[in-house]
Amino acid sequence: MARSSQAAEPAQLGSLTQRGARTGAYCRVCDSERVTRISMELTDGSQVDFTHCLECENRTWQQGDEVLSVEHVLSRARKNT
Template sequence: MAGSGGGAAGRRKGRRGEPEPTPLGSLSQAGSEHAPGTEECESCGSARLTRLHLALADGTDVTFVSCHECEHRAWFPLDGDGTSLSRDEVVRRSSKG
């Protein structure tokens, strides 16, 4: 059926007023704001890290870091000095009540 306007592009043209879908991000996408101290692993020094921006239950914005080399994990407050939070501190800040 040539010229019928089928397919995703053909359907999309008929949707007026609908917002374009938001592009999906990437865990490795540059440009995200990360906390001080997250440039390299605090355990082994590797720069091969996964970094995620998270908000704990108490409202603390942190960057969670997981090392690809040694699997060390840590949480760094965005407004911190580059010192990671202890696991107990993350649990305390994440509990409700």
């Protein structure tokens, strides 16, 4: 198989530690932008965002603008057997 004579450019990856890579997520308690936000799909198919604040340690589960309780998220994440 012939290889291209041009080297592929490496992908530009963002970093959670670089300000430019952040997308406006903030803590609902202390307004800090030092948060980790993970978007995921639960077992029941619902889309949720988990946010953890690195300043005040607050943890929040959200679906859109609605804040969800941990119990609610866990009930949606259980497998139906």
